[in-house]
Amino acid sequence: MTDDHTQTRAGFIALIGEPNAGKSTLLNQMVGAKVSIVTHKVQTTRARIRGIAMEGAAQLVFVDTPGIFRPRRRLDRSMVAAAWGGVSDADVIVLLIEAHRGLTDGVQQILDNLRETAGDRPAALAINKIDRVNPEILLSLTQQMNEAYPFAQTFMISAQKGRGTDALRKYLAETVPEGPWLYPEDQLADLPMRMIAAEITREKLTLRLHEELPYQLTVETEAWEDRKDGSARIDQIVYVARAGHKGIVLGHKGETIRAVGKAAREELTDFLGRPVHLFLTVKLRENWLNEAERFTEMGLDFNDG
Numbered sequence: 001m002t003d004d005h006t007q008t009r010a011g012f013i014a015l016i017g018e019p020n021a022g023k024s025t026l027l028n029q030m031v032g033a034k035v036s037i038v039t040h041k042v043q044t045t046r047a048r049i050r051g052i053a054m055e056g057a058a059q060l061v062f063v064d065t066p067g068i069f070r071p072r073r074r075l076d077r078s079m080v081a082a083a084w085g086g087v088s089d090a091d092v093i094v095l096l097i098e099a100h101r102g103l104t105d106g107v108q109q110i111l112d113n114l115r116e117t118a119g120d121r122p123a124a125l126a127i128n129k130i131d132r133v134n135p136e137i138l139l140s141l142t143q144q145m146n147e148a149y150p151f152a153q154t155f156m157i158s159a160q161k162g163r164g165t166d167a168l169r170k171y172l173a174e175t176v177p178e179g180p181w182l183y184p185e186d187q188l189a190d191l192p193m194r195m196i197a198a199e200i201t202r203e204k205l206t207l208r209l210h211e212e213l214p215y216q217l218t219v220e221t222e223a224w225e226d227r228k229d230g231s232a233r234i235d236q237i238v239y240v241a242r243a244g245h246k247g248i249v250l251g252h253k254g255e256t257i258r259a260v261g262k263a264a265r266e267e268l269t270d271f272l273g274r275p276v277h278l279f280l281t282v283k284l285r286e287n288w289l290n291e292a293e294r295f296t297e298m299g300l301d302f303n304d305g
């Protein structure tokens with residue numbers, strides 16, 4: 001809470017980095033709730049996802065973005081454009097890199113672009129996954145990174161274990177501009193529930209399916225009914241791009257889709273705090289990766305692709 005003497009602050013903080021750097025993990029850690037899906041695979045996040053955290057009189061609106069990589073497909077190009085769009089709209093930028101990988105070619109390319117896109121807005125460096133390395137390497141990595149880019153500050157963190165994240169949060173609270181809060185104090189995310197629900201199912205599919213398949217499917221919430229008994233009935237469609245993929249997603253006697261549905265339903269029930277009936281349908285749609293409507297449903301701009 002604030003009184004009349006406390007100047008409120010608020011701002012957008014773009015979390016950027018290579019795929020798998022831990023951006024979504026950091027967003028969830030900052031918000032204190034799972035708002036953005038996380039997997040061990042690259043290119044999990046597809047669109048910008050806003051999560052909101054309060055730090056004293058400051059409201060921090062974290063913007064999780066898709067990982068930045070060299071795009072091949074139309075969807076990849078839209079994702080990377082969404083990430084840079086997040087930078088353009090931000091008050092502060094946080095670049096995440098992986099401690100054990102250091103200054104990779106991919107990070108170098110991001111730095112080259114960041115110079116133009118960030119302009120004079122502050123960019124902080126977060127060296128993530130410090131739990132995976134010998135601390136001795138961190139000093140030289142910090143030096144190397146700061147020679148490559150004029151970072152306002154460097155933080156060494158473990159997004160997963162919540163190490164070093166308090167210092168980062170404090171820095172951000174001091175750095176976002178003075179001004180009124182942008183969201184109600186108790187709001188955690190700015191993302192429609194139907195999209196959060198679709199993302200949870202996509203996370204479970206990504207965790208269970210191998211190789212290229214997760215990159216060639218999308219999930220949409222088709223219908224949502226709040227029932228009188230307090231439960232919710234949610235119908236979703238899993239679109240796959242190849243005939244052969246349908247059978248793989250269903251699995252032998254439907255066991256894969258059943259397991260995915262169970263895991264997604266459990267997480268949704270937890271998230272909503274009420275019973276959920278989840279119905280998944282798998283549909284073959286060969287051209288979905290080139291359909292504007294599918295991009296809009298994902299929160300992406302088709303014309304950026």
Ligand SMILES: Nc1nc2c(ncn2[C@@H]2O[C@H](COP(=O)(O)OP(=O)(O)OP(=O)(O)O)[C@@H](O)[C@H]2O)c(=O)[nH]1
Nearest residue numbers: 020021022023024025040043044045067158159160
């Ligand atoms: N050991 C360790 N693993 C981490 C840490 N932070 C994230 N991870 C793991 O790194 C993997 C990728 O995390 P995400 O948060 O999905 O990464 P991302 O940057 O959002 O990835 P994209 O959405 O694909 O761009 C997951 O397996 C996380 O559990 C950390 O601090 N330490």
Ligand SMILES: [Mg+2]
Nearest residue numbers: 023024044045
């Ligand atoms: Mg992510």
